[in-house]
Amino acid sequence: MRTYKLIIIFLTGFSCMACGQSTNKKKQNLQPQLSKKQQIMDLSKITDPEVKKAIEALQNGDKSWYNFFTENPAMTDDGHSIDFKSFFSNALGNEMFLSIDRVENDGKNIYGNFKAGKWGTFQTYFKFHKNAEGKFDKLDIGQAR
DSSP states (O other): OHHHHHHHHHHHHHHHHHHHHHHHHHHHHTSOOOOGGGSOOOOTTOOSHHHHHHHHHHHHTOGGGGGGEEEEEEEEETTEEOOHHHHHHHHTTTEEESOOOEEETTTTEEEEEEEEGGGOEEEEEEEEEEOTTSOEEEEEEEEOO
16 A cells, blocks of 8 residues: 555656646747847948838838839849849848948948848848939849958
């Protein structure tokens, strides 16, 4: 009978420990996850207001990104001409700056660490070119050296 009582006490204690462990897992799963939009990056280094707004749209994967550009802007990637709309149809919402490290050319040239989707993360530049109406008619991007 004494062995039976010890087994009952042992099993009761073990089941209490197991319940405590599952409660901890539930609490861990209730931790809020930050969305992309909640991961705010400091854009204060960008001095050109239109470039700043465009980069904000890029960071948020917002299609308003296209509104900052002419109908068919020229674009280069590491010096090679590419189609702007085709490129950003895949990149917008998936690619973003992780940091803005340097800004030049009156706020139109942006350098920083960039997450380029399946291509990985590396130092990148974006060089915005404005036309007379204030819209961007060309964007040069590439790996910063």
